[in-house]
Amino acid sequence: MATPSKQKHDTAKPTPASLGISTMKPKFQQYALPSKRHESFTEASVPWPKTSPVKVEDLVAAGLVYTGVGDSVRCYHCGGGLRNWETGDDPMEQHAKWYPTCQHVLITKGKTYIHCVEAGENPEHLSEQRPKVKQSSPDDLAFQQQQEAMQAAAEFGYSDESIRIAAGLFRERKGASSKFKGSDLVSILMEMEDDPDLALNADVLDSRSPATPLDQTESADDDLQSLVFENERLKASFNCKICLDNRADVIFLPCGHIVSCPQCAPALDLCPVCRKSIMGLVKAQFANTRIDVENDYGECDA
Known part of the structure; x- marks a missing residue:
């Protein structure tokens, strides 16, 4: 007797990264906190070039650490290096362009941001697509x-x-x-x-x-x-419980607690609330909070 064959599914199982979930640990955990990355620029034996066209604060936010050689920097998370900075360069965009799989960029900016950079779109226009809110006088x-x-x-x-x-x-x-x-x-x-x-x-x-x-x-x-x-x-x-400055919008997996901002989350191995191991990070998108140009992005018109 003939029996029906099993149907073959061509749809590939989505990876954590494709879902915006960060599961990899930083290569250089000691620089996971922004303050430590900032020290690599300000306390280096060879000073960071004063003529550099990019700001140290922007490099730190992009997850980059000074190597002490010229204007060469390296990502604390993926280990990717960047150098020869030019006027108009945005460290986060350049990071996303050359290392689109970096988990720091993924958890800080989100996969839509990375897709826009890869497509040659200016990610700054994403904030313009957000609905306008009434401005106070x-x-x-x-x-x-x-x-x-x-x-x-x-x-x-x-x-x-x-x-x-x-x-x-x-x-x-x-x-x-x-x-x-x-x-x-x-x-x-x-x-x-x-x-x-x-x-x-x-x-x-x-x-x-x-x-x-x-x-x-x-x-x-x-x-x-x-x-x-x-x-x-x-x-x-809503503030990050680590730096007490930025908005806490990173979900710890599998416990689901929201404790820290994207800049501080990679430095943690255990959830400060329940003490469970953090197996993954995903950026939360709040639908009912004020517009945050740095963190909230719409769809990319790629």
Whole structure:
């Protein structure tokens, strides 16, 4: 009796790299952290050429380490070398162009970025394809920055009233339209602790609108402070737990935790949350966060 033959599937099984998953460990693990790569340029026995047309910060972000010879650099992850830099060269693009399988480029920029570079497309145009968001007015941004500075000072344990007095003192010294930072307020607050008379002579009306009743102002300040605090808490929850600077958008496999940014993730062998071995990394793409030109990319028109 004839029996049906097994159907042969021509579709090849996708590789982890084709799915945007990094599974390879760096060749030079000691340079996995950006700070260590930066030291290779700043603390080398043979200085990095001052006439180089590319910035050290861009080379570090591209995963490149200084070899100490001319302008030659090498990737900490794939080991690929690059040299003879010219004006207009983008280290990340050149890295992706000559070493498209590098896991650092894959996890930092994503496979779409690599495909665009290979196709000769300018990856910078990808950010232009993202939907536009409503931009805040300069006045709104300035107000938000001032409130964030006051919140930063509040984290040192100072009262709202003391912070408003410090803001008033800052404007008395620098001008009514001057913008302060959290460090400026903390510096003045420390002066106030040493000299209590400063607070007595300060004009705190600058930090309020004179046309607004006091009780309404205090109520609005409390509400605003609560919103600012919640906003800072949410932003901090998305920060990389290693550098505390960049956004955490790398998924550890197989545990699935999101702990670090693409720059810090390769330096880890164990997940800091569950302590399980990290077998792979994949870059997360958040659909409901603000536009990030450096990290979020659309489809390439190749």
